[in-house]
Amino acid sequence: MLQALHETIEYIKRKTNNFEPEIGIILGTGLGGLVSEIEVEYSLMYANIPSFPISTLEFHSGKLIFGTLQGKKIVAMQGRLHYYEGYSMQQITFPVRTMKFLGIKQLFVSNAAGSLNPEFKKGDLMVICDHINLQPESPLRGRNDEDMGPRFPDMSQPYNRQLISRALNIAAEHNITCHKGVYIAVTGPNLETRAEYRYLRIIGGDAVGMSTVPEVIVANHMSIPVFAISVLTDEGFPEELQPVSLDEILETAREAEPKMTKILSQLIATL
Numbered sequence: 001m002l003q004a005l006h007e008t009i010e011y012i013k014r015k016t017n018n019f020e021p022e023i024g025i026i027l028g029t030g031l032g033g034l035v036s037e038i039e040v041e042y043s044l045m046y047a048n049i050p051s052f053p054i055s056t057l058e059f060h061s062g063k064l065i066f067g068t069l070q071g072k073k074i075v076a077m078q079g080r081l082h083y084y085e086g087y088s089m090q091q092i093t094f095p096v097r098t099m100k101f102l103g104i105k106q107l108f109v110s111n112a113a114g115s116l117n118p119e120f121k122k123g124d125l126m127v128i129c130d131h132i133n134l135q136p137e138s139p140l141r142g143r144n145d146e147d148m149g150p151r152f153p154d155m156s157q158p159y160n161r162q163l164i165s166r167a168l169n170i171a172a173e174h175n176i177t178c179h180k181g182v183y184i185a186v187t188g189p190n191l192e193t194r195a196e197y198r199y200l201r202i203i204g205g206d207a208v209g210m211s212t213v214p215e216v217i218v219a220n221h222m223s224i225p226v227f228a229i230s231v232l233t234d235e236g237f238p239e240e241l242q243p244v245s246l247d248e249i250l251e252t253a254r255e256a257e258p259k260m261t262k263i264l265s266q267l268i269a270t271l
C-alpha cells in the first residue's frame, strides 16, 4: 500500500502545484453542496488519480477538490466510496490515507442516515459522538504498518469532543435542530427490515447508515481528529415504518443540506 500511496501523492502534488491541505472533508450522499462555498483551486477526477477507486454511483460525482474554505486550505472528497459497491475496506479508506500523507490535521465527514431514535426526526441533523461497527470487516485487518499507526488503535473517543461541543453550540446559535448520537454502520445496500431497525435501536443506535465508520477507524489509526455529522433522511421506526426510496432520501438530504453546510463551515472557521 505504501508504494501505491507514494505514487498517488506524487501525482496529486504534481497536479496541484504542491498544494498542502490542513483539513480533509468527505461529503456524503446528496451533501456535495458545501463545495459551492469552497474557493476551488484544483479539481481532480478520481478516475485519473492512480490507485483511487472510482465511485460507481451516478449521484456521487467522484472528484477530489483542493481549495480554501473559511480561509483554511482544504481537500474535499465530493463523492465517497461504499462497501456495498464491491470495494475492499482498504480501497474505501485509501483516500483517507492519501489525505493524511498530503498533510491534513483534521477530518470532517458527512453522511445521510436513517433515524432510529424516535426523538430524532427526518430532516434533523445528528452529530456523531460514537459508533457501532456492524460492517463485516475492519479496514485495519491484515498486516499492520507501524509507521501508519498502532496494531490495536484505541477507540475510546473516536470523535473529537471539542469539535462536537462547538458544533452543537453553532447549531443552537442558528436555531438548527442538531442532536448528538450513536451511528451504526451496516453494509447495505438494502435498507433495514422492521425487525432490524428494532434491533439496531435496542443495541444502542440513534442512526444507521452505510458509510463513515471505515474512514473514521482509519483516521483514528493515523491519529487524525475526526468530526462527523449525519443528515437524518428517513425514520426507521418499526411500528410506523414507511417504504422509502432513494429519491426521497436524496430529496431530504438536499433540503437539510444548507443547515449542515452552515455548521460545517462555521466549525471550520473556528479552527
Ligand code: HPA
Pocket: 112, 113, 114, 115, 186, 188, 191, 192, 208, 209, 210, 233, 234, 236, 249
Ligand atoms: N438505513 C441505512 N442506511 C441509510 C438509511 C437507512 O434507513 N437512510 C440513509 N442511509
